[in-house]
Amino acid sequence: MRQRTRARVLAAAEEEFTEVGYVAATVARIAARAGVTVQSIYSSWGSKSALFRAYLESAIAPGTERVDFSGAISPGHPREVVSQIAHLFRAVAERSGPAWRLYRDAAAVDPEIAADWQQLQMLRRGTFDILLQSVSDRDLRVARPVAVDSAWAIASPDMYELLVERATYTLDAFEKWVGETIAAAVLRVVQE
Structure with a gap:
């Protein structure tokens, strides 16, 4: 499937899934919306669930075939690394x-x-492991696995929903909260 057509299908899938949810969504309506x-x-995705996964991935990293955050964080002071992760x-x-x-x-x-959601959660955890590689063990106040788990829990879809969508944090306030909370939880010394 050509990139333009793929983008149209994913946009149509987003509209359909957002409007009616996964269960009620149909591939026929998505195809009609996309003009395919x-x-x-x-042929391109194999199933509605695979298309749903592609929709999620396109929301996370638009315009890419794969979500990859390796190299997304520049080495630096541990507090700066955590700020980059929050951003x-x-x-x-x-x-x-x-x-x-x-x-x-x-x-x-x-x-x-x-089952896929559980796998995605483990992939998300692995991403935090990669992102925290720029922080040395000596700068962590907890063991590395605990630091990874802490960042994974703090910077989670659930926290985003609770604080931004329910408690009405601004995105700036949310980013600040994520950075400060991760730093307080995992860094040995938090310097302002």
Whole structure:
């Protein structure tokens, strides 16, 4: 599938999934919205659940075939590294908050999506492991696995939903909270 057509299908999928949710969404309506055949969607993605995953990935990292955050953080002072992580997470959350919520909700009713959601959570955890590689063990106040788990929990889709969508934090306030909370949880010395 050509890139333009793929982008149209993913935009149509976003509209369909956002409007009616995963369970009620149909590949036929997505195809009609995108101006393609149902068969072309199945040929490219294989299933509605695979298309749903592609929609989530396109929300996280638009315009790419794969989500990859290696190299996203520049080495520096541990506090600066954590600030970069908070900024990166804010950008991802801003783009993909609704998609995360739809995926989580679909996981509650579809075993295939539930298994994929669990895998995605482990991939997200692995991403925090990669992002925290720029912080040396001597700068951590906790063991590295605990630091990774802490960042993974603090900078999570659930925290984004709670603080931005429910408690009405601005994105700037949310980014600041994520950075300060991760720093307080994992860094040996937090310097202003």
